[in-house]
Amino acid sequence: MVDPTEPVIVADQAVIDGLDYWRNLPIAQQPTWPSQESLSEVSRELATLPPLVFAGEADQLKSRLASAARGEAFLLQGGDCAETFAAATANQIRDRVKTILQMAVVLTYGASMPVIKMGRMAGQFAKPRSSDVETRANVTLPAYRGDMVNGYDFDERSRVADPSRLIRGYHTASSTLNLIRAFTQGGFADLRQVHSWNQGFARNPANVKYEHMAKEIDRAVKFMMACGADFEALKRTEFYISHEALLMDYERPLTRIDSRTGTPYDTSAHFLWIGERTRQLDGAHLDFLSRVRNPLGVKLGPSATPEEVRSLIEKLDPDREPGRLTFITRLGAPKVRELLPNLVKSVSETGASPLWVCDPMHGNGLTTPNGFKTRRFDDVVDEVKGFFEVHRSLGTHPGGIHIELTGDDVTECLGGSEQIDELTLETRYESLCDPRLNHMQSLELAFLIAEELAAR
Numbered sequence: 160m161v162d163p164t165e166p167v168i169v170a171d172q173a174v175i176d177g178l179d180y181w182r183n184l185p186i187a188q189q190p191t192w193p194s195q196e197s198l199s200e201v202s203r204e205l206a207t208l209p210p211l212v213f214a215g216e217a218d219q220l221k222s223r224l225a226s227a228a229r230g231e232a233f234l235l236q237g238g239d240c241a242e243t244f245a246a247a248t249a250n251q252i253r254d255r256v257k258t259i260l261q262m263a264v265v266l267t268y269g270a271s272m273p274v275i276k277m278g279r280m281a282g283q284f285a286k287p288r289s290s291d292v293e294t295r296a297n298v299t300l301p302a303y304r305g306d307m308v309n310g311y312d313f314d315e316r317s318r319v320a321d322p323s324r325l326i327r328g329y330h331t332a333s334s335t336l337n338l339i340r341a342f343t344q345g346g347f348a349d350l351r352q353v354h355s356w357n358q359g360f361a362r363n364p365a366n367v368k369y370e371h372m373a374k375e376i377d378r379a380v381k382f383m384m385a386c387g388a389d390f391e392a393l394k395r396t397e398f399y400i401s402h403e404a405l406l407m408d409y410e411r412p413l414t415r416i417d418s419r420t421g422t423p424y425d426t427s428a429h430f431l432w433i434g435e436r437t438r439q440l441d442g443a444h445l446d447f448l449s450r451v452r453n454p455l456g457v458k459l460g461p462s463a464t465p466e467e468v469r470s471l472i473e474k475l476d477p478d479r480e481p482g483r484l485t486f487i488t489r490l491g492a493p494k495v496r497e498l499l500p501n502l503v504k505s506v507s508e509t510g511a512s513p514l515w516v517c518d519p520m521h522g523n524g525l526t527t528p529n530g531f532k533t534r535r536f537d538d539v540v541d542e543v544k545g546f547f548e549v550h551r552s553l554g555t556h557p558g559g560i561h562i563e564l565t566g567d568d569v570t571e572c573l574g575g576s577e578q579i580d581e582l583t584l585e586t587r588y589e590s591l592c593d594p595r596l597n598h599m600q601s602l603e604l605a606f607l608i609a610e611e612l613a614a615r
């Protein structure tokens with residue numbers, strides 16, 4: 160932890176009341192940096208680097224999320240569990256963006272509804288862990304906490320937390336975001352390219368179904384063009400970035416004062432969420448994030464109580480600002496139908512209308528006998544279905560989906576129409592953290608969600 164008596168680091172020297180109050184509070188899941196001196200140096204450097212996103216973009220996202228909370232749009236948030244520096248290559252970033260664009264097309268077409276596209280990308284480099292240490296064959300070392308903290312290799316040198324990784328994280332986020340902006344603004348995301356997003360992926364049933372839909376979209380676009388419609392709006396797409404706001408030594412120096420409003424924004428991403436392990440009501444994360452103006456998410460696991468959820472609203476969104484607050488529920492397939500109704504009802508009783516998003520990944524983890532951390536595709540689908548059922552029965556809006564995915568043909572989650580089984584997991588398991596849906600499983604899930612949305 161940084162010495163709380165140190166001067167507040169704010170790039171433009173403005174000092175905002177309370178922005179550093181979190182330093183007095185208990186804080187979970189932070190690394191033990193070996194030297195305060197090098198950490199302070201890194202913080203100072205980060206504070207001088209340009210913002211990654213603008214406050215105006217975060218505001219625009221907030222208004223989009225507000226429309227999703229009203230049931231007029233749907234949020235698609237996806238990406239790696241843990242991004243790595245090594246996987247920040249042009250091809251891998253492109254394939255993740257393509258997968259999200261393809262899923263968004265399936266959802267938009269299937270549900271006739273605008274889809275807000277958001278990557279767990281360009282900053283998802285830090286992970287909370289259930290234990291501070293990891294033991295292998297009698298050797299105990301610090302746990303891997305994400306590329307922005309330490310290395311994955313199981314040796315002492317690699318596992319020491321290294322503050323210079325925060326700077327590398329910033330630059331990797333910056334180049335990732337640059338490429339995302341180029342892909343989504345420079346013609347690649349033009350809806351008339353809907354076929355080409357499918358190219359380069361192995362042929363599979365979900366792919367073929369997508370190809371049929373792309374043909375229909377093509378025909379509709381050509382028809383509209385022949386009618387003289389203006390297609391400027393189809394050439395570019397909005398694409399937002401998000402990550403778990405976990406490492407205060409990254410988030411705080413990247414928080415800047417918006418010159419238009421004089422209020423602080425965390426410019427490391429458009430949208431930040433607070434994880435299941437750091438959402439303590441009296442903790443540092445909640446206090447800090449309550450003071451920045453970005454749209455925020457909070458994960459809600461099975462232990463979340465209606466009282467807690469109401470307190471979260473009071474702390475993070477006392478003014479009930481449309482689009483400010485998103486609850487990302489990750490209750491697990493067996494529990495979603497039992498636990499979600501009480502949470503939703505108790506929120507509705509307060510008059511608040513946050514955006515409700517389903518994370519069907521984090522409540523459905525299991526470890527196979529051969530030692531792989533995995534999830535069953537069927538459980539993922541079942542939690543999504545339960546989420547829709549509950550909202551349908553309560554008359555509230557199922558507003559989005561939050562998933563861990565990759566554009567690569569990995570074998571990390573069981574099932575799907577490729578029927579990945581326990582033995583197949585070891586053929587291409589690449590995640591350093593949680594298992595992701597591969598390209599085909601992601602598309603398959605999109606088709607299923609589109610059906611749910613169409614049936615709303």
Ligand code: PEP
Binds near residue numbers: 287403433434
């Ligand atoms: C995650 O999103 O990777 C994660 C750790 O989730 P949760 O905080 O819900 O456990």
Ligand code: CO
Binds near residue numbers: 240563593
């Ligand atoms: Co995860």
